[in-house]
Amino acid sequence: MDHSTFRDFSKAMADYIAEYLENIRDRRVLPSVQPGYLRPLIPNAAPETAEQWTDVMKDIERVIMPGVTHWHSPRFHAYYPTANSYPAIVADMLSDAIACIGFTWIASPACTELEDVMLDWLGKLLGLPKEFLACSGGKGGGVIQGSASEATLVALLGAKSKIMTEEKEKRSYADDYEIVKKLVAYTSGELALTILMEGYSLSNKPILPFNGPDFWGGVQFRMVPVDDKHRMQGAALKAAIKKDREAGLIPFYVVATLGTTSSCAFDNLAEIGPVCQEEKVWLHVDAAYAGSAFICPEYRYLMEGVEYADSFNFNPHKWLLVTFDCSAMWLKDPSWIVNAFNVDPLYLKHDLQGSVPDYRHWQIPLGRRFRSLKIWFVLRLYGAENLRAHIRKHISLAHEFEQMVLADSRFELAADVIMALVCFRLKGSNEDNELLLKMINGNGRIHLVPSKIGTTYFLRMAVCSRYTESQDIQESWKEVQAMADRLQAEKAKGN
């Protein structure tokens, strides 16, 4: 493709994208295709000779769109939001054009340096303690990871390298494995649920149980019992650690979740933090979804105790309008991660090592994209005040939905509404709720997913799209009510 064709093609694509997003409200949220729908629509081998870009454009509506779940439809309410914004889309075009692999500073200085500064910008917007920020002149700093799951694993590996060093200084061990098999990490049952909902685990086991120990990242994970609002409290963590120490085990890592995937519950960080400090265990905070809300000062009470954390992570790619993938992670002392990951073959060494981060030591892969460009574009082209308005609007829409749920005596809430997620259910059996959800998604006008805490099955309504307005929320609720009417009518007929 020559330069002039690229100009025509990309301009046509920009028009198509604007058209798609402007009119996304008119599309059915969930596709009605059956598995295997796509293969018969395209040839069974790659073309031998080049085609025209116009032919490719024509096939988007024919081949792709019938099988797209429209995540940015104002009536998409499943999972959690994933970001979408014009500044981020354009920044990714530029990143794709530069197409550098920024593993060391010299591999593309702007790629490393903009990331370093953008993580300071973001950290300041959230009100993170200065110990996390590179601009404070201490050891701390931030990095972009691909996902929150990766950040949790990276922090675990840092914590592991720290505890191994400390234990070896304290007493002699036959080998490293003797230490590793005694290590214990802690989380609320909700981390397990996150991994389960996403259908994968970093250990070989596909599913973790909600109680008892299991393995993740090569160490034992203990599920700390939660309170009636699904939150981990300090006393329960303290008791679990004490029991393990008495059994001769080595507690070393705690993951506190601010805004769990299942019901958006907040672990009690203000209590967990001091416990971790007393017990000298690494505290990692997973605020993947809810972290974006901390740009609004009125929600920072939910991260009280963050000053005790060793690492903190949230996903701008969820709720802060920076497209996937962009998971922001801060470390107070990155040297533990750097030591754990440091591999320095000759061809990756350069003369200026040490003065700025070589991000390859801060992450699992070697390669990395120029992702800070999209943070820069989004922060500049929205401005903090519009990002705050975006968060506040979503939360207020969730409360609007909550009020409608409460006004219909057939329904009840399954969790407190704190962020832009409403967990609700029909009063009555899990089976009725399962049927209701099946009808809602079968109709395809709105899209919800369920979750389960303990034995209670419920539906989750997340405000996801930046196009969602009050009118959409009202229509979504009417759709839920209509399906509940239909369910009740069918049950009446069946009886």
Ligand SMILES: *Cc1c(COP(=O)(O)O)cnc(C)c1O
């Ligand atoms: C969404 C979510 C995750 C997973 O995020 P990825 O970036 O997809 O790994 C982890 N933890 C919480 C609390 C989440 O909400």
